[in-house]
Amino acid sequence: MPSITLRGIEKRYSRSAAPSVRNLDLDIADGEFLCVLGPSGCGKTTTLRMIAGLEHPTAGEIQVDGRTFDSVEKGVYVPPEKRGMGFVFQSYALWPHLTVQDNVEFGLALRNMDRKARRAASEGVMEKLGIAKYRDRYPSDLSGGQQQRVALARMLVVQPSVILMDEPLSNLDAKLRLEMRAELKRIHLESKSTVIFVTHDQWEAMTLASMIAVMSEGTLQQLDTPDNIYNRPCNRFVAEFVGSPPMNFIELGSGGTSAALSASLRNHLDGADPRVCRGSVGMRPESLRIAAPSSDAMPAAAYAAHATVTGIMPTGGSWIVELTTAGQKLFASVNAPPHIQLGDEAVFWVDRADLHLFDEHGDRLPDEAAVPHQRKEK
Amino acid sequence: MPSITLRGIEKRYSRSAAPSVRNLDLDIADGEFLCVLGPSGCGKTTTLRMIAGLEHPTAGEIQVDGRTFDSVEKGVYVPPEKRGMGFVFQSYALWPHLTVQDNVEFGLALRNMDRKARRAASEGVMEKLGIAKYRDRYPSDLSGGQQQRVALARMLVVQPSVILMDEPLSNLDAKLRLEMRAELKRIHLESKSTVIFVTHDQWEAMTLASMIAVMSEGTLQQLDTPDNIYNRPCNRFVAEFVGSPPMNFIELGSGGTSAALSASLRNHLDGADPRVCRGSVGMRPESLRIAAPSSDAMPAAAYAAHATVTGIMPTGGSWIVELTTAGQKLFASVNAPPHIQLGDEAVFWVDRADLHLFDEHGDRLPDEAAVPHQRKEK
Amino acid sequence: ASGAQAAASNGSTGLGIADAEYSLDKLIEAAKKEPPITVVDATGKIKVMAEKFSEKYGIKATGEKISASNQEEILVREAQARNVRRDVFNMSNLPNVTAQFLPQGIAVSWMPPDLKGETPAEYQHPAITSLNVWVWVYNPAVFGDKCPVDNMWALTDQKWKGKISIPDPLLRNETMFWFNQIADNSDATMKKAYEAYFGKPLESKEPTAMAEWVKRFASNKVKVQKSDTDVGPIVGASTAEHPVIGFVSAAIFSHAKHENFPMAVCKEMTPWVGQLTPRVAVIAAGTKSPNAAKLFVHYMMSAEGMLPQMEDGKVSTNRNAKMPESDASGVGKLTEKMYVNNSDTTPDDFKKLQYWRDLWTVSSR
Amino acid sequence: MFSKYRLKIALREPTVVVGILAALLFSYLIVAPIVSLLGDAFRVQFADSMRIGQAAGSFTFYNLERVFRSIVSPAILWDPLVNTLSVSFGAMAIALVAGGILAWLISRTNIMGRKWFATALIVPYMLPSWTIALAWSSIFLNRTVGGQPGLLESMGFEPPDWLAYGQLPITIVLALHYTPFVILLFGNALRSFDSQLEDSARMLGAPTSVVARRIIIPLMRPSLLSAVTLIFAKCLGDFGVAYILGAPVKYDVLATSLFRSVTARQGGEAAVLAGVIILIGTISVLIDARLVREARRFITIGSKGSMNRTQQLGPWRLPMTALAGAMFVVSVALPLAVLFLSTVMRTPGKFVLDNFTLDYWIGQDLPTTALRTGILITPDFWHAAWNSLWIVGIAAVCAGVLGVLVGYVVVRSPLKSIGAYLRYITFLPYLVPGIAFAAACLSIFAVPHGPIPALYGTAAILILALMADQMPFASRAGISAMMQLGKDPEEAAQVAGAGWWKRLIKVVIPIQKGPLAAGILLPFISGLKGLSLVIMLATPGTDLLTTYAIRLVDFGYSQAANAVVLMLSAIAFFGTLFLQKTTKTSLASGMGG
């Protein structure tokens, strides 16, 4: 149940290269379930490996439960085997010379657990992950997903107090993934271990995490609760990165893609924080409502505009509607079959509360920024 | 643009083991974009490898464009290098001794393309996949997602007419994935190549595929359009496997989980095909509508019942509501924030047309089965 | 060097009991109190000798077969390290012993005073235990009783080009020493032999007749083998169209017996049928069992000691020793026709070793 | 920048400590003897002191002068040098091609009798190299040198000299003898090679030849280069074959020159020649080190989802099996048959029934004085066999284990210089002639050094020297294996809580058991065959099989001696089988099987 603290961590793989992780400060409370999100190559794996002690930071300090594990300045280093963490490698890193069972029991054997207890523990975990029947196979005789589950089982069976997982479910099918998630959640609750979980699946992150860290190009963008990450992204990067289909943006400043649209929005936001007018406005696809132009479902307080339906994609249970207005494409996501045809005219609207405002640097403007001055003055 | 035909394919890895793929018949028209879905270990990779000629079936025949590539009976075998297919391996299989660029250009060099043309082609692909700046790195110096993109680039650059991809996007973030998907779709449209694409992401399958094959334990369950797979699953396995959260099932036959619920459903379906009463009924979470008990939004023709709200999970843009009725849990997925509190009483309803009926063997009953006999007689 | 040589054979070796108080019984008595010894020779028969010695005196001796060059290496290295494990050596490179090991104090040579009467004087300084017999041989199955060559100069003749097989002289210093011995002591004989063969006096730019012989011999495409063990069968397998003359040690005759190949000594070869290489008893100066070592030297120099080796054609220096019936070579009777080493010129052998090697190397290219 | 943190990390890694310890050990075991040997090159030898008028032991360039620029230098240095290089490169190339193909067939395809070939094709190394030379002679010998005529000659065809003696036969015999190096090193690397790396090239349309050239060979570079450098070194140092097939026709190689100098105790000359050989060897190591500089590029084990599938040969199955069979016949069956025949015939080459006998094997009451019974019922023989087995066995196991450690340090140590040093010095013993190495060992180990007592006279010195002498192969096997093993498996063990030692024992060594077994196997085999070290360093009275055989030759019992040699090969063979069975490391089996 330890807390993990990273202070000013930097990692350069080679002296000449740009740092893969830079100036990273991260505080993870004990018992946290932290999901790390970020584009490919942003330094997630590197960060995890540094926490595990497999990679050595070029600057900064890592503490776990107040104990310094790494400190470049003070010259402290605790080797991975002494850190007592669990790690699921992105590449599995199974031992090719051991059977599934032996792979899973390896950690237990290291702890000098006797054969029987070992067997019982490993059987339990393997059973739960659905790999018990492959126990005597070698990793090279397993399918990708099976291998990944062995990697997971191997880590879980020793019940480490800090669990680091690098995309541990990427090769599993949706159903299994759901089960695994439930299992991880349960383990986390029961053992109260601290978990850091790298995933590319935002839905996974949203449902699993108590906190989410979003990284980009080696730096931390936002560390927040899932709700805040989604609903109050601290900058455009986070706003754009989280959510699928991604948030729609309309540039208000000069150089925006669609002058007409910007104008109408500026008009709508008249009186709001002037910084918005140099920045941009974001709208989540699912907060875009669509109706036939004749419909009167549109509430008064919302921003509304006309558009043409240029695409409808069913995605199994929901539909993505592509709208084109004033030369810009916007995506809306609807849960019920849209009663609209391709090529139709439509109106769409967004609640004023659902608009995300960003300044010209891409930083989020406080929610009050959307409120017109005159009203505030009242 | 070739068509691919598999006839009675079976694959046993060892004589004693159960077959990993059995009695597989598959017809893939030319220019098809086939997504293969299935639980971990069901034989997707094996099937792909057999089509590529990397694995040898123990029975059956594989034809591409009418030409026999494999035939156990006739003793025909065409080696992979003669098949002219592209393959993206689940584990990338990048060559560690070649730089990214050399990895990508390998196939071009084989085709005796001159240096300049090669460079141009590889640059183009690498640029599109966002790995151009790593061109001089070795694969071991790349992040997981970057490696996966190299694997993809290596295949795409030679523009094969048959493309086999084994979970090629599993290690990419949502945003990149979207871009890659668009890219793949574009390539497919332009080159008219036949694509077989293994994925665990159903959303991906739904948006990309022209046809979807669902496999389970080495056998093909359904080969159909995405729409049919989702809306007319041919058996309970497919119904359950596709869709997230998965379809809710209510057992009508003996041994069902909730006697009260079955009774009320049986009642509702009174007059329908009697086989239903020994089978089960499925409802997709997103076809479950919820309202406060007082609400009168419920249409008459729907099956409705009372339930307690036992869980609400926000998942970024949509909400999953867990309902408990007569001791059974049901999941509903709603797109707008549900105006309901945890512990509240609620009614839920499902359009009769949204009910999926299955017989006792789990096979889908024809849609007319839901129509009561008496009406039919009229 | 000659001073050291004298000291070496005087008995004042400083090892064990002094010669002044010497008697065989005293030596045996003293030896019995000492640790077991290891004795070394270049032939495997040393095992038998050691066993017989142990039987006779009740003093444990282990026999070890080590090749000549290894023996020297071991003797030197053990002495340098002051960690002596091998006590007595029966060495075949006399010049190395007299010119290097004895003067350097690495080893001593001791002549048992009570055997002085039984041993010719030339074999006492240092104590030479036995003579190894090397002879020219041919295939009697092809040529009958008469060797096709009877003069060493014939071997330099075009007729025998490429038809002579000898152990590589560059691996066997005794050959080089022999060349020098002849050059130093019997060069005139060589000259005479030339005249006898070619019918005219020798004209040569080389300083000696022997050097001329070596030069011609070496350039006559002599086939060298790693050892005379390989030479024997080649001679034995030679035919009338492809005759081969070989140079082997007498021990090869027992090989011929075991492996059934024909081989006979060129008895008529002039000036010499072959070479008698002296083998000298050497006691490691650092031995921990000086008296036992001396006793073993005594045993080797005695009439019975060499017996096991005499079966292989080695000749004991002890006058009382009789060649056994089982000597396969019959060379015992030919010793008069062989070149006998002159110990006085051994220091020169040592010094000129490289000269002869180079002459051989250059001539045989 | 050598920060405290870096230092801390470096010191946490036992590789540094182990590396330093290993470096010290081998400095003592290998470098010290060799330096003392080479020192003679610049010292006036006792025998020369009178002639050149300088005191023995003083500094001189006389030896260099003599070897490089005297009238004898063409004969002892330059010609042999040219010959050596052509023989070595030739043998290397042949062994590489033959061994490479065979290794691939055995470890990656479904040729018939894979398991069987996996062991059978290593046998050529178990036979002393002269037996292959002997087999060659018995077929191709002509009348130039004399002796028993060869098979061809007796059939009426006289083989030309170039076929009977000199460069070609030496090259081929050496190649056949050292092909097992390639089969073992390359085969082991191939065995754990992820077949998907091949697959992906084939999917892009690469035919087998391109796959081999562009993918397999570059990736297998560490093991191939190791095999090549070892063969090269062995060829540089091997004089046995060159002597039998070359000396009679004046085809000399450096090793024969060196052998002559050492045997004739021309210390200075020998030191210079050894120096030349070591120098050439050094160049080859440097080239090798340069070609595999970036170890991470050769990682083929431990990556994501590796597979090893055997390649179905299809219609090629029979021809390929025949190919392997042919190799077996040429390099194993023929020499063995020739050798065996020589042990059952009283007179060599006389094919009449009453000339055949089993006396040399199991005869009783024989007339031969020193060997009254056939060797199989002679207690001395079994005694010698047992001595050979345990002494060489221990040395081989030590060498194998140290080899893995060296490999580990070379590849993983943050201190690259230690790695480079170890890599180099453990390679040296192959370049130094056994007798010179033994003599040097004797000097060094006979004297106590600090805490190390004088080992001379104990079995320990023999084991140490044998071990040092066999380090080249062991360490090469270890280095090339470690180079192909990724860090992943080890890191996984590390986070599972395994310290360095546990990781080594439970992960690295089991994964690398193939190379490790090879690292024990070949030292064992060549230790069994080795003579010069044993003769110099063995405690008096302990007979080993080789010394026993030499003694039999000395008595003229060459048939019995050959029988001993056959038995020696048999011991090597069964030792190999035993090791393969117990460690399940037959080349034919895949990872974890």
Ligand SMILES: Nc1ncnc2c1ncn2[C@@H]1O[C@H](COP(=O)(O)OP(=O)(O)OP(=O)(O)O)[C@@H](O)[C@H]1O
């Ligand atoms: N070499 C092998 N030996 C024995 N069984 C194997 C071998 N390779 C795969 N299998 C088995 O065959 C089945 C199908 O494997 P396959 O790799 O095709 O699965 P998959 O559908 O690709 O699964 P995943 O989604 O997990 O990658 C699995 O149950 C697997 O365990």
Ligand SMILES: Nc1ncnc2c1ncn2[C@@H]1O[C@H](COP(=O)(O)OP(=O)(O)OP(=O)(O)O)[C@@H](O)[C@H]1O
């Ligand atoms: N050994 C290395 N040498 C140089 N650069 C490296 C090395 N390993 C990783 N990098 C670079 O560091 C950056 C971060 O890599 P990291 O593996 O942490 O990414 P990631 O966030 O895990 O990405 P992914 O989601 O694709 O796995 C990447 O740009 C990568 O190219």
Ligand SMILES: [Mg+2]
């Ligand atoms: Mg990563």
Ligand SMILES: [Mg+2]
């Ligand atoms: Mg798969």
